[in-house]
Amino acid sequence: MxxxxxxxxxxxxxxxxxxxxxxxxxxxxxxxxxxxxxxxxxxxxxxxxxxxxxxxxxxxxxxxxKKRAIDPSVILAGTEILPCIGCDQECTPEECPQLLDWIYQLALEEYQE
Missing domain, CATH: 1.10.10.10 (Winged helix-like DNA-binding domain superfamily/Winged helix DNA-binding domain)
Known part of the structure; x- marks a missing residue:
């Protein structure tokens, strides 16, 4: 290109x-x-x-x-899918409660392992 x-x-x-x-x-x-x-x-x-x-x-x-297919490794962390995938809210990642909860859950799972 x-x-x-x-x-x-x-x-x-x-x-x-x-x-x-x-x-x-x-x-x-x-x-x-x-x-x-x-x-x-x-x-x-x-x-x-x-x-x-x-x-x-x-x-x-x-x-x-055109929307391109997303590489699954980009939207997965372990077995958890990034909550932003189906989200239609206009927000910033730093202030998104769903994203922060997801990150927190991942941290807990990692800590427990």
Whole structure:
């Protein structure tokens, strides 16, 4: 993946609702033609999806990052699954009561072994 493709993907991933393709090329400071080629490569790689969108009567595309499968080793600690997986709350890890309880439970299990 080129630096510009990686930068485009990072920009798209950082916008939860997606980024309009007509805005992406401006954010990347490249021409629209080059942006289209980058978008095509990201779509072909299965990293983003492109949804037709009308803005002020003009057709453009909304670009959204595809969710990738998670490596199970990242979400498991022993046999316990990370509580954040199914969570839809907007919180910070430092202040999340479910996450803190999970970490505390893991520490207890480790201490008892």
């Amino acid at each position: 080129t630096d510009q493709e990686e930068e485009a993907l990072n920009l798209i991933q950082s916008h939860r609702q997606g980024v309009l393709q007509s805005e992406l090329w401006k954010l990347l400071d490249i021409d629209s033609r080059k942006c289209s080629r980058i978008v095509k490569r990201l779509i072909d790689a299965g990293l983003i999806e492109r949804i037709e969108f009308r803005s002020d009567g003009i057709k453009t595309y909304l670009l959204r990052a």
